[in-house]
Amino acid sequence: MKLRRYHHFGSILLLFFSIICNSYQVLGQTISADNLSQVRVDDLSDEQILAYLRQAESMGLSEEEMTQAALQRGMPASEIEKLRTRIATLKASSNTRPQIVSPVQNRPERQMIDTVVAKPTPPDTTVKDTLPVFGASLFQGAPALFEPNLRLATPQDYVLGPGDQILIDIYGKSEENHSLNITPEGMINIPYVGIVQVAGMTIEQATARIRSEMATIYSAIRTGGTKVTVALGNIRSIKVILTGEIVKPGTYTLPSVATVFNALYYSGGPSKNGSFRNVRLIRGGKEIARLDIYDFLISGNFKENVRLEDQDVLMVPPYESKVEVRGEVKRPAIFELKEGETFEDLLAYAGGFTENAYRARIKITKRTATEQRIEDLLSSQYAHYRPQAGDIYMVDRILTRFENRVRIAGAVFRPGDYELSPGLTVSMLIKKAEGLKEDAFLNRGNILRLKDDSQHExxxxxxxxIVAGTEPDIELKREDVVTISSIFDLREAYTIDIDGEVRSPGRFPYAEGITLQDLIIQAGGFRESASGSRIEISRRVTNADILSQSAHIAEVFQVNADKGLSKEDQDFVLMPFDRVVVRTSTGYETQKTVRIVGEVLYPGLYTINRKDERISDLINR
Structure with missing residues (x-):
């Protein structure tokens, strides 16, 4: 046990000193784990010391043992004292924090996080027996931080304000360019021209004002010899307040060209209780616009997506009415409805029915004051039926049964399902299936019919x-299955077996007229040891006398065959289920060897050349 303790002790020291050395390598210094004379405890983080202190304690090692080992490896006494102080301080502070679970107990949940660039944890989008809220996916994946200096295309009606940057380019007879910021008073100072008021103007208006002012200095502007272009550089930032049922409410800094949709996207959009149909924009204490996100989702309409201004308030109130649409629609989800909207509007939001939807009737689960109840919604009511909050609409699938199907199977060229046309008979169905195959069993066919009570007959x-027209034809009914068997389906498969001295013994399919030599060729031919004489062929007996004790139960033939398998020789014709055995040639022997090892002059393998050969004969050899 003591030896094992010191083994764990060495492991902990190796880990502890390795983290010390790695820390110094990051700082550009190289320190060996065997020489800690240059270690500075101040350079170690609290997390590094605590992590390896916990591992040491879990192994049963004391703080004193760790510091003694550090002293032996050359760590200065002053640094060891600092290490003791740091450990004591960390232990004292940990008593006032929530208890830290042992790394051994918490191992499955341990994670390593980059504290320099921490990526935001993706939201849990798993749905457990619930439908998604329609439109919520539009706001998923929003960046964790805002970027006020977004490069967005400047609209023609963009109104300039303090903080915007104006780029003036003069070319022609005179060439200059200026980058000017609009002052808090709304003015820019153009060199050699002076102060020009531009705040509150659009880009087009500001361009005309700047050209007019510069023409007093650059006379060639009037004649066209000098050109002036005005563009917008960096845009100003504005502060917008997002409140109400929003995933991340608060005050945000946005570029001045941002719209209501931009602000909603960066804030994560409406929360699970927020309205997607009634987003309000308040400016100066007055409501100036309402945004219905469904207008964009359904038709791409952005008419209410107005541009934001500084100190605007974006308010998302709670939803008023939500319903669920499940089953065979293209977008099963939870939808928010406005007052006055009908089921036809709801169906449009759900993308309409799928190809498998049963459209004649829809089941509705409604909530009363005390319980639930079921209602049926007929297709004639879609246009004027008004859903209520909490309704659940279930669109079922059409039935998998067929109203006019018959089937033919077996020995026809095109088996499968066919239309049950009026007056269709068995002979007509066989013609539709391209007729009977050559192996069709003509004596009897079957029809499996579904009766009115769903039983079969x-x-x-x-x-x-029926095919020849000598028998009365049979008219078919819905779901009839006509089966015409093959002659091969009604008998045992014909085979023949061969065993003994052939290269590939086994079972082979029988073909009418096959001979003994044909079978030997199929089995790969004779082996060298095979004898062409006395090949035994046994055949089944079908008329044995079962009462006779000496009755023959098999017919056996002894046949000679040319090992060259010549066609000129008379061949034996085989019958189904014959068994052929090819015997070994008389006197055929393969070499037999023995191995001699030990104190002999020529050890190794020796071949036995006589049946009566003895060990002494082999030793003499």
Whole structure:
């Protein structure tokens, strides 16, 4: 146990001193774990000391043992004292914090986080037996931080204000360029021209004013010899307040070209209780616009997406009415409805029915003051039925049954499902299936019919007679299954077996007229040891006398075959289920060897050349 303790002790020291050395390598210094004379405890973080102190305590090692080892490796006594002080301070402060779970207990949840560039944790988008809120996905993935200096295209009606940057480019007979910021008073100071008021003007208006003022200094502007262009550089920032049912409410700094939609996107959009249909923009204490996000989601309409100004308030109130649409619609989700909207409007928000939807009737689960109840909504009511808050609409699938299907299977060229046309009979269905195959069993066919009470009944017919027209035809009904068997389906598969001295013994399919030599060729031919004489062929007996004790139960033939498998020789014709055995040639022997090792002059393998050879004979050899 003592040896094991010191093994753990060495492991902890190695980890502790490795983190010390790694810390110094990050700082551009190289320190060996065996020489800690240059270590400075002040350079170690609290997290590094605490992490490895916990590991040491979990191994049963004391603080004194760790400091003694550091002293042996050359760590200055002053630094060791600092280390003791740091450990004592960290232990004291940890008593006032929530208890830290042991790393051994907490190992499955341990994570390593980059504290320099921490990526935001993605939201949990898993849906557990609930539908998504329609439109919520539009605001997922918003950046964690705002960037006030966004490079956005400047609208033509953009109104200049303090903080905007004006870029003036003069070219032609005179060439100059100026980058000027609009002062808090709304003016710019153009060199050689003077003060020009531009705040409150659009880009077009400001361009005309600047050209007019500069023409008094640059006379060639009037004649066209000098040109002046005015553009907008960096735009100013504004502060906007987002309040109400928003994922991240607060005051945000936005670029001055930002719209209501930009602000909603960066704030994460409406929360689960927020309205997507009634987003209010308040400016100077008055409501100036209302944004319905569904207008954009359904038709791409941005008409109420007005540009924000400094100190605007964006208010998202709670929703008034939400309903669920489940089942066979293209967008199953939770939808928010305005007063006066009908189920037809709701169906449009859900993208309409899928191809498998049952459209004649929809089930509604409604909530009363005390319980739930079920209602049916008919297709004739879609246009004027008004949903109520909390309704759940279930659109079922159409039935998987067929109203006019018949099926044919078996020995026809095109088996499968066919339309049950009026007056369709068995012979007509066979013609639709491109006729009977050559192996069709003509004596009998079957019809599996579904009765009115959903039970099945079996009908039989003469296939040859119906096809020839000598037997009365049978009119088919819905879901009839016509089966015409193959002759191969009604008998045991014909095979023949071969065993013994052939290269590939086994079972082979029988073909009419196959001979013994044909079978030997299929089995890969004779082995070298095979004998062409006395090949035994056994055949099944079908008429044995079951009462006779000496009755033959198999017919056996002894046949000779040319090992060259010549076609000129008379060949034996095989029958189904014959078994062929090819025997080994008389006197055929393979070499047999023994190995001699030890104190002999020539150890190794020796071949036995006589049946009566002895060990002494082999030793003498």
């Amino acid at each position: 079996q009908l039989s017919f003469d296939v040859a007679g």
